[in-house]
Amino acid sequence: QNSNHDVEPPMLVGVGYSMGAIILSNLVGRAGPDIALDAAIAISGGLDTRFQADFGRAQRLFQPIVTVALRDDFVLGKWGERVRARLTREQVRSLMRGTHITDIDRECVVNYNGFRDVEHYYAEMSLLGDVRVDEEYASGKILPQRRVHNVSIPTVIVHALDDPLISWRTIVQKDPKHPMHPSNLVQTGNGQLMILLTQRGGHVGWSTGMWPGSDNWKWMNNVPSTFAHALRRAKAEL
Numbered sequence: 001q002n003s004n005h006d007v008e009p010p011m012l013v014g015v016g017y018s019m020g021a022i023i024l025s026n027l028v029g030r031a032g033p034d035i036a037l038d039a040a041i042a043i044s045g046g047l048d049t050r051f052q053a054d055f056g057r058a059q060r061l062f063q064p065i066v067t068v069a070l071r072d073d074f075v076l077g078k079w080g081e082r083v084r085a086r087l088t089r090e091q092v093r094s095l096m097r098g099t100h101i102t103d104i105d106r107e108c109v110v111n112y113n114g115f116r117d118v119e120h121y122y123a124e125m126s127l128l129g130d131v132r133v134d135e136e137y138a139s140g141k142i143l144p145q146r147r148v149h150n151v152s153i154p155t156v157i158v159h160a161l162d163d164p165l166i167s168w169r170t171i172v173q174k175d176p177k178h179p180m181h182p183s184n185l186v187q188t189g190n191g192q193l194m195i196l197l198t199q200r201g202g203h204v205g206w207s208t209g210m211w212p213g214s215d216n217w218k219w220m221n222n223v224p225s226t227f228a229h230a231l232r233r234a235k236a237e238l
Helices: 019-034 049-054 056-061 063-078 080-086 089-096 101-113 118-125 133-139 218-237
Strands: 013-017 039-043 155-160 193-198
Touching: 013 019, 013 218, 019 039, 019 118, 019 155, 039 218, 049 118, 056 063, 063 080, 063 089, 063 101, 080 089, 080 101, 089 101, 101 118, 155 218
Parallel strands: 013 039, 039 155, 155 193
Antiparallel strands: none
């Protein structure tokens, strides 16, 4: 029988996918040291979704398919009465003409929730959304009062460079002097922020083998568990 000293304390690890990943990373920064999690893994999300508005390739090729389902099944279907009650007729017409997700955000989400514009919405939802683009990104330095510096738990950002829905530019930038370059990002948040980029993987995908369904997207789902186990072992060795 194990004594109480042999029992490992439980760990609470937050895992978010896509929009859930964006929300989770934002929560980690906003809550800071008060967060009730031991670690966080954000998969296929984004750190600054303001860069998503210019993701032209996805807006032309992939997002129109998702937009039809999002608009018809959820925005006008499941929540149709509430949306029509808050939006004007012209806003509903603009929503119906939308061809990509940013159109849905601009015409519906922004107006429904009282944001000033889509940039305001994207800034509020993102961990890096309070960074001033024209000043801090241009100067190469994120001010110490920004949310990203409040990250107080090990946080892993997982993203595929070929993600067809959320641009890798919402995670990192190529310029080594840019604060969103990986080598600079990992030095924010008290060194708790980690970036895992893969060349391929799609959006919430990372399929393996000839029949991806048979593996149940094992790689993507194993990342949180293996990281949690590694974190537990690392803490035990301290």
